[in-house]
Amino acid sequence: MPHSLPASLHLDGPDASRVEASAFGAHLLSWRYRGRERLYLSPNASFGAGKAIRGGVPVIFPQFGERGDGPRHGFARTLTWDALDIAGSLPPRLAFALRDSAETRRHWPYPFEAELDIEPAANRLRIALSVRNTGQEAFEFSAALHTYLRVADIAGTLVHGLEDRDYLDSTQGGAVLAASDAPVRFEGEIDRIYADTRQPLRVTDGEQLLRLEAEGFADTVVWNPGAELAAGLADLGAGEHRHFVCVEAGNVLSPVRLEPGAVWTGAQILTVEPSAGR
Numbered sequence: 666m667p668h669s670l671p672a673s674l675h676l677d678g679p680d681a682s683r684v685e686a687s688a689f690g691a692h693l694l695s696w697r698y699r700g701r702e703r704l705y706l707s708p709n710a711s712f713g714a715g716k717a718i719r720g721g722v723p724v725i726f727p728q729f730g731e732r733g734d735g736p737r738h739g740f741a742r743t744l745t746w747d748a749l750d751i752a753g754s755l756p757p758r759l760a761f762a763l764r765d766s767a768e769t770r771r772h773w774p775y776p777f778e779a780e781l782d783i784e785p786a787a788n789r790l791r792i793a794l795s796v797r798n799t800g801q802e803a804f805e806f807s808a809a810l811h812t813y814l815r816v817a818d819i820a821g822t823l824v825h826g827l828e829d830r831d832y833l834d835s836t837q838g839g840a841v842l843a844a845s846d847a848p849v850r851f852e853g854e855i856d857r858i859y860a861d862t863r864q865p866l867r868v869t870d871g872e873q874l875l876r877l878e879a880e881g882f883a884d885t886v887v888w889n890p891g892a893e894l895a896a897g898l899a900d901l902g903a904g905e906h907r908h909f910v911c912v913e914a915g916n917v918l919s920p921v922r923l924e925p926g927a928v929w930t931g932a933q934i935l936t937v938e939p940s941a942g943r
């Protein structure tokens with residue numbers, strides 16, 4: 666990992682699979698399968714107070730984007746979580762926990778416990794976020810796994826499975842646009858929220874076929890900044906937009922409501938399809 670990133674933990678799995686994650690943000694930085702990197706991490710990524718890592722899988726909680734009064738995309742991605750000592754657990758996983766603190770309560774007044782579990786199993790990776798309400802009153806939150814998928818070239822990348830869905834176009838102030846009847850393709854900036862997308866999605870780039878499934882997350886966000894925006898982001902840089910697409914599993918449009926003592930879990934499952942697996 667570059668020096669500008671925090672120390673990471675790793676876990677090796679079958680078929681030359683390996684995950685690396687940092688306690689800063691409970692941030693998954695790398696997923697390799699057959700020795701090949703499947704996630705995108707910006708070469709210009711950095712981290713620090715209030716500064717999230719660009720790439721990998723940022724954990725978005727308890728608000729998405731600017732849809733709330735707290736820090737953009739929530740505080741979870743810029744706080745240091747506890748790495749849980751679960752050596753020997755089955756299935757093998759990396760796990761991190763975050764509890765409310767003076768810092769979180771400054772932005773969001775509720776007591777909670779969150780856990781992020783990262784379970785690599787060769788060509789399959791499950792990332793699960795759980796939130797428990799440890800307080801005396803119900804609360805609402807949004808959450809997402811902001812997954813940066815590495816692609817051969819964004820120009821040849823397609824996202825399949827959203828063809829029949831209307832979407833909110835965040836590049837047009839959240840205007841609702843009609844289903845396109847075609848896979849999502851990337852010419853310039855794409856920033857869309859699709860509601861209620863439970864079927865598996867597929868991402869193709871001419872080299873790899875990746876299946877994406879979600880549990881507990883109703884929405885899908887698809888984002889690529891395009892050339893102009895990427896060049897203007899200090900932690901991305903000119904041309905970097907070509908190497909990734911974000912396909913995010915989230916509860917963005919309808920927050921999750923959690924009663925005292927209740928637990929919610931949302932997961933994203935990534936599978937390199939064997940037929941195309943490289």
Ligand SMILES: O=P(O)(O)OC[C@H]1O[C@H](O)[C@H](O)[C@@H](O)[C@@H]1O
Pocket residue numbers: 717730737738835856857886887888911
């Ligand atoms: O730059 P960030 O705060 O990490 O946000 C990166 C992106 O996240 C999501 O995908 C949003 O839909 C985009 O509007 C946003 O630009």
